[in-house]
Amino acid sequence: MSDARSDIFARIREALKVKAPRPHLKAETSSPKTSVAAKPWLPDGGESVEASLQILSEQLAKLKAVLIRVPDHVSAARALADLVAQKSWKKVAYHGHPIIQPLVASLPCEAWEADKSFDKQRLEGCDAGLTTCESIVAQLGSILVSSQSSGGRALSVLPHAHVVIAEVSQVVPDLGTSLALAKARHGDTMPSMLSYITGPSRTGDIERILVLGAHGPKELFLILVG
Amino acid sequence: MADAKDIFLKDATVNAADGDQRAFISKALGGYYTNRDLQKARYRDWERARDAASMAKWSAVNDLANVLEKFVTNFERNGGVVHWARDAAEARTIILKIAEDAKAKAIVKSKCMTSEEIHLNDALEKAGYGVVESDLGEFIQQLRGEAPYHFVFPCMHVKREAISELFTKHLGTAPTDSPEELTMIARRHLRQLYIDADIGITGANFLVAETGQISITENEGNARLTAALPRIHIALSGIEKVVNHLDDLSVLLPMLATAGAGQPMTCYNTLYAGPRKPGECDGPEQFHIILLDNARTRLLADPEQRDALHCIRCGACLNVCPIFKNIGGLAYGTTYQGPIGSVITPHLRGLKQWNHLSGASSLCGACTDACPVRIDLHHHLLHNRRNAAKESPTLFDRVFHNGFNFVIKRPWLFAVGGRLFRATLPLLQKLPLPYMSSWMKTRDLPKAPAKSFRDEWKTQENV
Ligand code: SF4
Numbered sequence: 001m002s003d004a005r006s007d008i009f010a011r012i013r014e015a016l017k018v019k020a021p022r023p024h025l026k027a028e029t030s031s032p033k034t035s036v037a038a039k040p041w042l043p044d045g046g047e048s049v050e051a052s053l054q055i056l057s058e059q060l061a062k063l064k065a066v067l068i069r070v071p072d073h074v075s076a077a078r079a080l081a082d083l084v085a086q087k088s089w090k091k092v093a094y095h096g097h098p099i100i101q102p103l104v105a106s107l108p109c110e111a112w113e114a115d116k117s118f119d120k121q122r123l124e125g126c127d128a129g130l131t132t133c134e135s136i137v138a139q140l141g142s143i144l145v146s147s148q149s150s151g152g153r154a155l156s157v158l159p160h161a162h163v164v165i166a167e168v169s170q171v172v173p174d175l176g177t178s179l180a181l182a183k184a185r186h187g188d189t190m191p192s193m194l195s196y197i198t199g200p201s202r203t204g205d206i207e208r209i210l211v212l213g214a215h216g217p218k219e220l221f222l223i224l225v226g
Numbered sequence: 227m228a229d230a231k232d233i234f235l236k237d238a239t240v241n242a243a244d245g246d247q248r249a250f251i252s253k254a255l256g257g258y259y260t261n262r263d264l265q266k267a268r269y270r271d272w273e274r275a276r277d278a279a280s281m282a283k284w285s286a287v288n289d290l291a292n293v294l295e296k297f298v299t300n301f302e303r304n305g306g307v308v309h310w311a312r313d314a315a316e317a318r319t320i321i322l323k324i325a326e327d328a329k330a331k332a333i334v335k336s337k338c339m340t341s342e343e344i345h346l347n348d349a350l351e352k353a354g355y356g357v358v359e360s361d362l363g364e365f366i367q368q369l370r371g372e373a374p375y376h377f378v379f380p381c382m383h384v385k386r387e388a389i390s391e392l393f394t395k396h397l398g399t400a401p402t403d404s405p406e407e408l409t410m411i412a413r414r415h416l417r418q419l420y421i422d423a424d425i426g427i428t429g430a431n432f433l434v435a436e437t438g439q440i441s442i443t444e445n446e447g448n449a450r451l452t453a454a455l456p457r458i459h460i461a462l463s464g465i466e467k468v469v470n471h472l473d474d475l476s477v478l479l480p481m482l483a484t485a486g487a488g489q490p491m492t493c494y495n496t497l498y499a500g501p502r503k504p505g506e507c508d509g510p511e512q513f514h515i516i517l518l519d520n521a522r523t524r525l526l527a528d529p530e531q532r533d534a535l536h537c538i539r540c541g542a543c544l545n546v547c548p549i550f551k552n553i554g555g556l557a558y559g560t561t562y563q564g565p566i567g568s569v570i571t572p573h574l575r576g577l578k579q580w581n582h583l584s585g586a587s588s589l590c591g592a593c594t595d596a597c598p599v600r601i602d603l604h605h606h607l608l609h610n611r612r613n614a615a616k617e618s619p620t621l622f623d624r625v626f627h628n629g630f631n632f633v634i635k636r637p638w639l640f641a642v643g644g645r646l647f648r649a650t651l652p653l654l655q656k657l658p659l660p661y662m663s664s665w666m667k668t669r670d671l672p673k674a675p676a677k678s679f680r681d682e683w684k685t686q687e688n689v
Contacts, residue, residue, distance in 0.1 A: 004310035008465065008519045012291045015527035020288055023280040023533065023600055026273040041274035042480065043490065059490065115507040120421050120455055140480060140491040152508035153454035157447050157494075175491075176476035183437070183472055190304070190437055192503045192513075193453070195496040196479070201447040202493055205363035206386055206405040208254040208379065214362055214409055215416065216447020216494070 038176070045139030045173030052138035052173050059141025063199030064212060065220040076165060076225050077103045080130075083163070083221065084109050089127035093159055095151030097132050100165060104130065115151030120158070129159035129217070133166050134194070135181055136222070139174040142198040143222065144182065146191040153193045162197070162217040168226035230559055231582040237557035238586070247383065248552060254382050255545055261488025262542075268490070279481050280600040282474040283536035286435070290526065293435045293468045294517070300438025304500035306513040314344035317518050321346065321427070321460060322353055324514055328458050330355065330424035334416075336442075336449035337361035338429030339377050339539065340462045340518060343561045346427070358419050360448035362412050369396050375555035377562055378486055378541030383554060416448070426452035426510070430463035431538065432478065433515075436471050439497040440515065443482060450494050459501065459510040465517050466526075466535040478538060485598040486540030525573040531606050534569050536599045543593035543603055549586050558583065565593035569606040572614075581614035641680065648674040 046052030060067045068083075070076045080103050084092065092107060093114035094100050104111040111130075114123055123129075131150030133143050143164055150156045172178050175196075182194060201216030212218050241247065266272050286293045298308050311317035325333065333355050335341065347368070350357045359368040363380035367373065369392050374380035381389075389408050390401045399411050420426075428449050432441040440461055442449050453459050469478065475495075483489040502509030525535055544550045544564030555563040560571045560583070568583035584607045593603040615623050633639050651674040655666070677685075 004312045004316060007312055008310055008517075008523065009291055009294075011519065011523035012294070012465075012526065015523050016288065016290065018527075018529045020284075020529040020532040023277075023284050025277040025281070039275075039278065039477065041269060041271035041278070042477065043268040044270060063490075118507040120508075124417060124421060142491050142495075147503070147506045147509060152506055153450070154508050157450040157454065174476065175480065176473055179472050179476055188303070189503075190439060190497070190499040192304075192500050192506060192509055193496060193498055194439075195450065195494055196491065198489075198491040198493050198495070200493075201445070203362050203409055203446050204257075204487070205361070205366070205379065205381055206384075206389060206408055208257055208382060209405045211406050211409040213413065214446035214448070215360065215413060215451055 039174070042174065043139050045137070045177075047173075049168070049171070052171055053168070056136065056138040056141060056171060059138070060199075060222065063141050063220075065141065065199050065222060068221060068223045070223060070225055073099070073102065073225060076223050077106065079223055080104075080163065080165075081107055084128075087127070087161070089161070091126045092128045092130055093123055093126040093155060094130035095132060095149070095155060097149075097151075099132060100130055103165065114155050118152065118154075120154065123154055123158050126159040128161040128163055129155040129157075130163045130165070131156050133164050133170065134185070135178045136166060136171045136224075137173075137175050137178045137196070138171055140196075140198060142175070142178075142196040144178055144194060144196050146182075146195070147193040148191045156195070156197065157201075157216045160213070160217060161219040161221070162200075163221045163223065165223050166225070168224055171224075230579050233559055234557060234582055234586075237559075238553040241554045241557055242552045247554065250385065251383060251551055251554065254379075255551070258488050258545055262484060263488075265484040265488055265490055269484075275477060275481060276598055276600050278477045279538075279598050280533075280536060282469055282471075282478060283538070283599050284533070286469050286474075287466060287526070287532065287535050290465065290468070293470055294465060297433050297435040297438060297468050298517075300435065301433075301440075301500075301515060302438070304438045305503070306438070306500050306515055309514060309516045311516055311518045311520070313520050314518075317344045317462065317516050317520070318346060318349040320516055321462070322349065324458065324460060325350070325353070325355060325425060328424060328512075330458070332356045332419070332423045333358070333425045333427060334420055334423035334452050334456060335359050335364075335427040336429070336444065336452040337364050337380075338427065338462055339374075339561060340429055340464055341427065342374065343520065344462075344518070346462070358416070358423075360416050360420065360446075360452055361444070362409060362446060362448075365412055365416065366392065369393075373556065373561075375563075376541060376544055377539060378544075383556075420451045420455045423452075423456040425458045425460060426456040427460045427462065428452055430461050430467055430515070431482070432475060433463060433468040434472050434475070434497070435468055437497075437499065439472070439499045441475060441479070442496050442498070443479065443492045443494070444496075445487075445489075445493040447494055450496060453496070453498060453510070454508060457510055458512045458514070459498070460514045460516065461498075462516045462518065464522055465519055466522055481598040482538050482540050485542040485596065521574040525570060528573070530609055531569070531573070533599075533601050534566065534573075534606060536601055537566050537570075538599060539566075540598060542596040542598065546592040546596045548588055548590065548592070553586070558586075565603045565607070566601070569601075569603055569610065572610050577610065577614050578618055581610060584608075584610035584614065641678070644678050644680075648678065
């Protein structure tokens with residue numbers, strides 16, 4: 001008996017002996033899309049930094065994610081402390097990244113570096129997870145976290161709220177740029193997880209009525225520095 | 227077992243007469259139409275985006291052997307294990323073997339239509355594993371003991387009162403009529419199950435050949451948790467899910483979200499490259515993928531309908547289909563409902579038993595217009611009708627088509643036949659004609675005109 005792999009490949013090669021016509025395209029002139037050229041037919045991501053930031057803040061608002069803009073890291077620390085106090089969070093888990101460490105030093109609650117001694121049960125009991133990110137897509141309001149930028153896979157999804165700390169320079173106009181950046185940065189050694197987070201977790205499974213916080217965080221905050 | 231067609235006709239008739247349920251479905255879809263239009267309006271040219279999306283899938287599917295090979299090489303380089311399954315039984319055997327080797331007990335699943343296709347839950351439960359669906363809609367359907375109603379919105383037909391009752395019965399929670407409360411009940415219940423599970427099973431929306439990553443799209447975060455907490459991650463995917471480049475996702479992910487659910491982007495779009503890597507603090511120790519054929523190569527071998535394999539399972543064609551909205555998803559009796567299901571099921575499970583679905587269409591073309599990857603859905607329904615008539619013509623097909631052929635070639639016979647038909651039309655209404663009776667049960671034949679078109683033509687020509 002031949003093995004499944006070679007059988008399936010044989011079936012595929014046999015099936016593809018007859019060519020299928022190319023799809024009917026609206027614009028026959030559109031060049032085959034394999035490069036990372038801008039795609040001027042997708043939703044706009046902004047031509048300038050200012051335009052991108054404008055689109056980003058509109059997108060985040062529609063997604064019910066909260067954007068907090070601060071000028072520098074000192075005010076970021078203050079904004080974070082205010083948030084913790086306002087939400088009365090008791091336990092916060094964080095990713096031990098150089099830009100996060102100074103921010104958690106003075107938090108008015110328990111702060112635990114989750115990626116040092118990972119414990120799922122303890123993480124589940126945390127009110128919020130604190131991470132960095134790889135990039136932010138203005139076009140869609142999506143935040144790209146990775147298993148490297150956010151201390152593994154669970155920290156950005158298991159606690160009940162998620163706070164991302166990022167710099168304005170991490171905002172890119174569109175998804176294509178963000179993917180290209182990830183590829184350029186990681187090459188052949190991609191983090192085991194890259195995840196685009198677009199707003200707090202949600203479901204419409206009951207009568208198609210929107211409910212936030214289905215399984216992941218109910219609340220998403222982006223503290224943007226600069 | 228009654229045959230699929232009889233069950234379909236019976237269920238479809240009952241459901242189409244249920245005005246209450248139909249109104250409920252229309253209302254549920256109302257918000258979708260509004261949001262979809264809002265999001266589509268943000269595209270600077272939706273039609274050009276459809277071009278790009280369909281080309282991305284076309285180039286991968288028409289070079290499937292090479293693209294798959296590349297995916298597999300890169301997937302393995304990332305540290306994943308690849309398994310091949312010719313059919314459903316092989317896929318089940320592979321998954322059972324992984325579970326057995328791992329001495330697993332509890333399994334948590336995120337939404338995966340391919341697993342419905344191979345009836346995975348049954349097999350796992352029979353082998354003694356506890357299996358829980360974690361997607362809210364799938365979780366509700368699992369408790370109801372019912373197949374998904376819609377492959378994107380599995381329980382869209384269930385009212386909140388019924389869900390509340392279901393939770394009271396199975397989870398012992400207090401009744402509530404708030405969707406928010408109901409969602410939180412499921413959230414609390416499922417959280418511990420992710421933490422305790424040994425194996426997480428997911429599907430895959432795209433397999434990226436260039437990088438060997440798999441891409442999973444979801445809103446709830448349940449797939450994220452399923453792939454984060456258990457020590458083994460198994461992904462089950464059809465072989466047609468590959469795309470060439472990572473950049474293809476910059477078109478496909480937003481379009482999937484907009485066409486399927488009226489969102490700019492689905493809440494979590496996650497790319498997995500292997501199990502937990504050195505330096506990472508969590509994630510599974512093993513990452514397996516099962517690549518399933520299960521008659522997909524049969525569809526691939528039909529160049530006319532090969533593009534049905536471009537489907538990204540967004541569900542848009544169901545949401546706009548007048549048949550789906552009237553008969554509901556369960557009546558189809560298939561894993562994939564609606565227009566795309568009617569197109570592919572005859573290929574996957576036999577044209578003879580499933581051709582009746584090709585008739586479940588008004589050929590209005592709403593599905594084709596809605597499809598983000600431009601699959602020519604309503605023409606494929608016609609192709610299936612034609613193929614079925616060729617493959618195994620019914621007596622009616624033969625008598626009617628040969629008779630028509632004979633008459634149309636003989637103008638005098640056509641004239642005589644026409645006159646005869648007009649004269650006897652009132653009578654025909656009363657006769658129990660085979661093939662016509664179900665049509666005439668609810669409709670009257672039209673009144674015959676006094677003159678035929680040809681007679682009328684002659685008169686006018688002489689004026
Ligand atoms: S056939 Fe097209 S519209 Fe229907 S589910 Fe597939 S991709 Fe979506």
